[in-house]
Amino acid sequence: MIRQQLLTPSPEDLADFLNRHTRSRDCLVQVAGLAEVTYQGRAASTADVGTYLMVIKQDGSLQIHHPTGIKPMNWQPKTDSITARVDEDVCMLLASRRSPEELVQVVFLEPQVALALELAQAGGFVLRGSEAEMQQTLAEHPELIEPGLRVLNRELMVESGGIDLYARDAQGRYVVVELKWGRATQHAVSQLARYVRSVEGKLPARAVVRGILAAPSITTPARLELEDRGLEFREVSALPQATAAAGGPGAQPSLFD
């Protein structure tokens, strides 16, 4: 499982280590220690000398973490090229990709640990409770939005994007429904307005098109803009309450701090 581990490696050893294990593309490589990081591409950044943890995965994706926070300080989603070399008595790593063209450069001033791990088998992964699932439920039960509603399409593509639900109401008027899994924002109102305009453009003049924003809640500014534009809001409780995972929240004996 541990392919190789080095402690306080020399620049040469570290460069060898990095080149060998990144090329084999079958293990996860990490180096922790004092380093300096620069990025240039979509933006440009420099991280001062500090203690960081660099992780390179099998697909060549690279991330450099500082001591706190969920997001890496620097990263590269997938690299075309990773090269380590010794330059002026330090090991330096260059990770680059095209499209967009960008480059991450790491200078390892005092590498403390280098570790190559085999992460062989990845199990299946299932996520439940996304907006897609909410859409499916409401498509099957449109009466939860409004009695008499009949769904014509799901994910109907118009030039301005995809309409979550396209329907007709009890009076035969066309209805555009925009779903939000969480609290609806002004962004959602803009989206809905755009879709309504698109549909109106496709129908004969004077056809009435209703726009309904369906979400568990809505922000105050969004509500104002919605009413201002003659659109409607329907409160829809977040539906798919997943069956509680083994040992639900609320039974931890001790605290993190």
Place this chain on the structure above:
Amino acid sequence: MIRQQLLTPSPEDLADFLNRHTRSRDCLVQVAGLAEVTYQGRAASTADVGTYLMVIKQDGSLQIHHPTGIKPMNWQPKTDSITARVDEDVCMLLASRRSPEELVQVVFLEPQVALALELAQAGGFVLRGSEAEMQQTLAEHPELIEPGLRVLNRELMVESGGIDLYARDAQGRYVVVELKWGRATQHAVSQLARYVRSVEGKLPARAVVRGILAAPSITTPARLELEDRGLEFREVSALPQATAAAGGPGAQPSLFD
């Protein structure tokens, strides 16, 4: 620098290790090996048995990585509580937080490596070339957008959000400028339209308010909607050309694969 390292630890040893080092809040903890992960909170997810890498940082943020991809398979931005315990002869870790209430549970079936690292000094961090910098440059040189433009405000707050640049043109008409650092999308057009409406609402009736979207490029649908709404586009090259980092792209001797 390595606080402690365990190889193929027993469930009891691993639980002790995790509890001790997560509580001290001064090191980065990681465990690699065969595990099973479930999440419940904003959504719900299950990862079948597989080989994963779990990292817990000093602030209690947790991420579990599978072999590929930049994003963790499961994560928790900052936990209120992290607890490890032995249950049915395996070590199990519970990481939870409130607001939103969510829980990550990791069952370590065959832990291979457990490592506690000190990542002491974090370097300062500088990022350049963001939209903020573009805004500053254009605020100081509004003639790059249009001759005769005078900037009245930057980041002017209106009820619908913040206007990047608020200005008057050579004819004295008010101008709302929305900046995008990258390619402008429909989203940016909606934003601009919202701001123009807000400003029109504050001015005497019939006042003319121009809306200008300034970006290096614009998508076709966005351009259509922009013109449809009587708004304007100005091409502005991505200004802050960062001074090339040492050893810019295009000089790698060898490829990643």
Place this chain on the structure above:
DNA sequence: TCCTTAATTTCGCAT
């Protein structure tokens, strides 16, 4: 705290 926006967003899907 709520709300909005930026992000080197990433990711996936459709054209």
Place this chain on the structure above:
DNA sequence: ATGCGAAGTTAAGGA
């Protein structure tokens, strides 16, 4: 490749 929108988005900043 481009365009669009979701995401368990995260993170920052103002009201």
